[in-house]
Amino acid sequence: MTDTLASWLTARTDSELADLLRLRPDLAVPPPANLTVLAARTEQRASVLRAADDLTVLELTVIGFLSDLGGRERGVTRAALTEAVAGRAPVRAVDKALKVLRERALVWGTKTLRVTPAAQDAVTWRIDAPRDGLTAAQIETALAEVTDVERRLLTTLATSSPIGRTRDAAPGTDPERPVQRLLARRLLNWLDEQTVELPHQVGQALRGETVIDPTALIPPPIHTTALKVADVNAAAGGEVLELVRHCEDLIAALGEQPATTLKAGGLGVRETKRLAKAVGVDEPRVTLLLEILAGAGLIGSGTPEPLPAADTGDDYWAPTGAADSWTGTATAQRWHLLAQTWLDLPRRPWLIGMRDEHDKPIAALSEEVRATSAPRDRRFVLGLLAELGSGHGASATEVVATVAWRRPRWSARLRADAVRHVLAEAAAVGLVGRDALSSAGRSLLHDAPAESAIAEITASLPAPIDYVLVQADLTVVAPGPLTPELREQVSLVADLESAGTATTYRISEASVRRALDAGLGASQLHTLFATRSRTAVPQSLTYLIDDVARRHGQLRAGMASSFLRCEDPALLAEVLASPVAESLALRALAPTVAVSQAPLAEVLDQLRAAGFAPAGEDAAGAVVDLRSRGARVLRRRPRPAPRMPAVPTPEQLDTLVRQLRAGERAATAPRGDAVLADGSRASSAATMALLQLAVRTSRSVSIGYVDAQGTASERIVEPVSVGGGQLDAFDSAEGAVRRFTLHRITSVSLSG
Template identity: 25%
Template sequence: MSGTLALASALAEMDRDTLAALVRSRRPHAPAGITDPIGLASDLLKTESIARALAPLDRASLAAVRDPTGADAALVSELSGMGLLGRDGGSAVSLPEVAAALSDALDAAHVVIDSLSSDPFPGDISSDVDTSAWFTSALTAVGQAAECLRTLRDRPGKLNRSGSIAVATVKQLAESTGVEPDEVSLALAALMRAGLVTALIDDHLLITAAASSAWLHSSHVERWLSLAHAAGCSMPSTLRTEWNRADEAEIDLRALAAGVPTRYPLLPATDLTAVDDFVRGAEYLGLTVEGRFTEVADALLVGEVVTSEIARAMPETATGVYVQPDLSVVVPGPLPPKDEAVLAALARPEHIGVASTRRISEASIAEAYERGLSPATAREAFTRISLTGIPQPLEYLLDSLGERVGGIVVGEYASDEGRTRLSFARADVAATISVDRALQHLQLQRSRASDTVLYSRLSADHVLAALADARYHASSQVAALRDAEPAEPAEPAEVGALQAGATASEAAGATASRRAGAGDGPTAPFDALVERVFTAARSEPGTGDFTRRLELAIRDRSPVRVTAEARGEVRTFTLLPVSVNAGRLRAADQAAGVERTLPVNMITAVEPA
């Protein structure tokens, strides 16, 4: 027996908001072809649609789907709103198609159907853990995320064909930032949730999003808040439900997650993975400590504003750094964004945490110069932020590299003399390079007009790479031109949103909304479907069970027994309905070999033939 009629009756009784929520959650396969409750019911009773709807339900809900008799009224109403229960005579009833799909799914999951009413969830989900040091993980995560962003800004990552982040990208970021690969993966996941990195699926690239610059210009408190807010919004619905149910004040997230596979026996493997990923991500960001939610996390999850509480818990901005004679840099705490950016350009990270360490080297200073940072700017930065002054080894490094870097500019050149032109600030450096055996393959030729110009028949990129290998710090013509430009990029519009109190993720959302523009969105076909079904359920003659029975018979091309009464005379016909229109039924009476037309308001019963 089909449950189409019972589900159609339930759909016909729904208000517009409930119907719209149902359609958005179930997302019918062909919305354009659905015009009435019968059509929607037929689509919702397809096996694939039922399986998707059953998957996230807990044991109590699954038991109520199988038999709603005696179930909690609120739960029955919820399941009816999901299209998993029908209506018959004013009562909720199970649907044969749903019951069959449930039985098959439970068999596949090796769950005994009679055990659904039991509650296997662990009783103790509270823990006694000191969470006061949560900011340690929080600041470490923020620092690692910032390093990953800066690296991706200069060198986009690679994606697999499936759209996932390539292992090579994680390894490259780990090598560049000094962060363990597992933590790089967690940092990238946090950045992705906050809308700070973007996956270009067609190009197989992972790049920084427009909002990333605003995030890097914000304070450490604002940075963490945006990552934590995005993580809270991504909490899997199963975990959110269990968190809401728990009465304990000190909830252990790991205990909640451990009970999910048993309480939600049909949950897909991808959803179980999402639960595990959230647990790991929450611990990484400092939302939990040894599994237990912090007070700040609890407040965030209920939507409270906790900026002041975060600021009180986290250390204040450090006044400077300690530059050691061995060229290591001790960063005792979070720095102002401007100082952090210039230090990140001049020194490579070795350890990132509440207190971090970095390393200055000839390569790091040279790379900063080649990217457009001037020697004067580097010296001024160290003078301003170093609490120990500029030690003699750093003084020497700044002076020696300052003389060499910027003194060799390589650019493309099209003439008989060569493809690449090398311009030198000093003639003696040009003379040295022209006879350097390590560079003989460049076939350098002197210019007749100047002793500070050399030419090569190889490409500019090849020349730059060869000079770097021979430890000559050259810059390209484009990089040299950057010396005249401001080192600090102009702040994007999202910075204004952050200064007005919005998080970076909210600013990213605003940017995405602006880009989306006007026009029909992906929900437009479903909105139109809701209007058609809602109107059909309340229009004449489509409001009664008789009409829906006839519409179902028309759809299934099945005969029915129709009883009609007129002037006190009652007659019953076995008919094959053809259409119901303008309050009249048109049907074929195959026994009599004629077509009959009956007013719907005269029909007193419609039963299967």
Template identity: 30%
Template sequence: MSASSRSLADAIRAFDAQQLAVLLRARPDLTQPRPLDLSELIERLSARASTLRALDRLDAWHLLVAQAVAAWEGGGDPVDDKQLAAAMGLPDDVAAVDRALDGLRQLGLAWGSPVHLTQAARAAFGEHPGGLAAVSPTPLAPATIDEALRAVGEAGRAVLDRLVWGPPTGTVQRADRAVTRESAESTMDLLLAWGLLRPIGPDQVLLPREVALRLRGGRLVRQPVPTQVPAWQAPTSATGASLPASLVDRAAIGSAQELTSHVVAVLDDIAARTPRALATGGVPKREMGTFTRLVDDARLAEFVIGITRGAGLFTTRGGLLMPTTGLDDFLDLDAFARWLLVRDAWRSLTWWPADLDAAGRAPAEEMTGSSASSRAASQRAAGQRPTGQPESGAHGDAPTHPGLPTSAALREAAWDELVAATRGTAVVADSLAERLSWRHPAWLGVDWPGVARQLVREAEWLGLMAFGRTTGLLDATRSTPDPGFTAYGDRFVLQSDLTAVAPAPLDHDTAALIGVMANRESHGAAATYRFTPASLERALDAGWSVQDISEWLTTHNESGADAGLPAPLTSLLDDVARQHGKVRVMTLGAVVQLDDPATEASLLADPRAEDLGLIALAPGVLGAAAEPAELVAFLRQRGLAPVAQSSQGVQITTPPSRRAPAPARPVAPPPVDADALAAALLRRESTGLSPEQIVQALTRAYRDDLWVGVDWADDNGATHSHTMRVLSMGSGVVNLVRRAAGRLSLPVTRIIAVDIPASADAPSDAGKAPSDT
């Protein structure tokens, strides 16, 4: 950036392509929609909303330096880096201040040398940046201030101390009263008489800037912050320190597969029961108790429900909790792909534990205002309790706190910290909290220790951490090979104590079938099932015969088909079978009523009658094992016109699906290539096409069959950019084809710019601005 820049616009125009690309990556809101030229880019980054978003992204050190610059500029003097460092309490760390100033320039929040904050950035720190008033009309001399402080004594100093770090204004009755040093009768009279407080209204006083700085010892901030992110703390326990990385990663994969098995177990239970939801769409407390028994941990059960809903695998429909169509796709995935889906859902998860919400410490799901940065910058840097943040130990209403991040933002921030850490780094909650609070000082009202404990707990459930250390699963992506997830199997070990132990996670079909015959006892990927009289009776009720059960268990026995079943299991199965079925109840899927005996006979004689389970119950009445929808389809194929009715005689249609549509998920805008956009903006700045040159550029693109960038305005005046190829031109209209978006015809007058790539073959002067020479 040029040191001689006279404005922010000059400074940005002096950026090279690399600097401009860094700016665009650091402030992605500037790229949506794509700016047409540098003038539009400069206008956007000067706007208040974009500036506040940029301040929100500053770490504690850069935010403090920006606040200090704003406070310094309030005094009307040019910023000197050495004096600024001393005023921040860091006289020996001028280099760190210089680096921070360069960072602010690179982000478009400051420009020039000496440095100047942009107007929007300076305004973000409020009327009194750093808690300092503007320059006094008639400043008091240092000697006069010292004499006045001695005159007002400790009582007066106590009043001033309440204003010294801001805000510098206070309320005093009859502040504009006439008072002299001789006539002063109270401490407030002395403060007003000596000019240590200046009336600015009938009932308001101001602490002059020079007095505040004298009381502060010339400092702009109460206390400095670390110039770099705090290092990871050494763990208090050596657990896992001596373990090889491969063993830590194996433990992480075990945790990851256990979590996905919990997800499947919860979804299977929801699919089987479709329990009722609360009117708000939430899960009732009674149902949470059921899910807790499935996973054996209340906090984990909440997390599984939250992440499963977040992944779009179940939703609320018609007052019921129901799996979505995404469940079937999920079950088709292998173990690693299932975990990746769950991991990605976690990163954007908007759920947060209810007990933290109730305590007022959980992050709100929506930002409560875009002015969080201004309050954060001016109040936190001035040493105040930020507006809306409860006093220590108080519990407020979380959604009212300004500047609270979303749960997804917190998880993404934690993800960034874990990914940046060296593999095997020991991570404790206190250290993560310290790093997150330094990275995101604008996120107010967050109980960082409590949030960090929850995030570490979730990272361990996901396998991102194991034994208190980061794991190789942090590197896993959809393009990387499977890091070693155990493949789903269909074998288990039958034991003489009436249990079946699965040495590896069972595939969904096998787990579902053995779950009919036995009760699952253990929780996790590798499961233990116990056979009981009730469980075997449940299998017989489901239509399994003793022979079917024996053959299926023998087929899936890890010991092999020749090993047979353990004797205790065989005896139990025989005992249950002897008692089962003494009283018989016939199950019918549907009943058919007919008036024509010939039609009845033809239906029973149809080759498909056996598959449908058609039997004669009485003259003119047939029973069927098939569902009504299947039976209606069969009758229509026979040329009949059946009417489906309920048991009360009300006409019905096909029963609704037990799968709810997957909820719509927000679609993120496509990523912008910052390097390409920066190059295009600089190229456009140097060319500046006239209407004639636009026609020449389109002609060249047509002649050389080039893909070019085209910017145009629609009927509403909105601008668009797309990569296009010219198909034809004529009568003031150009016919184009957009890459992956179809054809488009535009009047040439609607085209704002044509960007021919620098790498185009057969370079031509067409479309370039004429040289000054």
């Protein structure tokens, strides 16, 4: 039996110490000098509460029982703990809970169990509370009947201490008094004549948390639904296509008209509504897309180029240069960037539109949406679905109950609505399909290589097709996702009419002219439809292309600032006689040539608006594509992620454990020939002499050392050489020769 936590830790194996440092990484920052220092850190209240955040209801209840039975002072036998649990949980479950608590050094000892004193503060409910409390439905019904005075009283207890002192608790008090009415409804528990208690479940309901019974030490059951993995992946694949398409449309909408940034940051309600209408989705969907695109660096806030026509001098949200390269990649690769961004996004998009503490709506892309715990919460919720196995799903209600039992200390932030929103967002991103985790979502959640997740989602998506179906009414039907090259060509010559599994485009005179403006010729358009259409090309389409092409390009514009060139003098004369000639200040140089000082893009736009069909040309006379690519902003340096205690690697853990063992040996080694060095360095000569003696006799020494960061440590080393203000010695903790600066050595003694 061990008397102290330090001695119990000393008796642990190296692998057990490594597990402790892995489960509680804050204990290793900075590295403790020895096991005594480590034991002191494990009992610090902040570290204990941080470790308790990952405990279940049963594990926290075991801490409560041990604390109540005297585990902080004299220890508790295993038999006494079994009697306290009294059959409320299986023995194996209690043993497993004790194992979890020992691994984290919150409970220590074998036959006699001791509990870290600060651990009791992690239990937020009374362990010996009555086990016949109201259910969630009964609490909701009872709260609906209370008066305003009674609700204020309950709210005060829910947001402060659940214990209240009042004279109205005494027997014989008027039953119409608020406290007596609440006692009668069982919304308060009677403790004595002057004390009442708010039941834990009632407090949860008042705070908007998931109501759980802390006396139930068995996890709530999850009734899974068995599904075909292919069906789950197909449902997720459909969401992937919609996600990528909507993000493309949103990038295009912001490129065409950047959105003004609010003075407080973020995006206003009016701009959000405009973008939702442009993309054809509801506002919650467009705000989720905005947050993901901003997190991925595909949109940003700044000064766009070119500036909007009605520039207000404010910053704008617009696509970045990265959006152009993202648009040109395959669908699966585009999805991977979006999904990975959402999984690691330190924000909660579902908060957008809700009211803040000042009763103002929370704006998209604002600082109020930031939450550093969001990635951890997402991974935990999706991890519960991953535990069910491939092809097994669960309802959101059961996931909510399981989350509340597994992580009761997260209840303030991971409420029922938060869990439901996480599941809904995961489905919208394509990680969840039909309430089950998809194969690609599982790969992403387990941090598999990007190629694995991309391959999984590629298998879930319909294979791209390289053909279309041209209809007699000049519609083009794509019965599946088109190859990137064909999609770009069809989008150029036809307008999107409806999207979905089968996408419909419509060809018009304006769309054909757009393709011709981009540099395609009539023969190229004929070849496109002849080779890519599985149906016969209607004659009306052939006539339309030829008719538009016949008129297109007869009038040529260049730089003079701009010039007009036309083989038909009558057509050029018609242009010069029209009102547009005056606004462009056109001047004839010859029967077939005219010039203007207006920019070429403006000449083309105004002539087209006047009903003409000019084409732009370069110095060689070739048709050039002058379409606007949309506004773009420079991508700003991303905001640094919040610094969290990093989990050490196995190699780092092994090294740290060796250092702890060496430090413990040095701290407990006998010091018969100790030579202490103080700030005056009066004993420097003696320190040097003792180190040189150790080199000559090949003896190890125990030294006290303070490194450049000010961290003091004790260690046993084997000196190799001394000189030049340096000590070279073999450090068994690191398994290598290390160099020590002599003036940083605070003590020296021969070891052994």
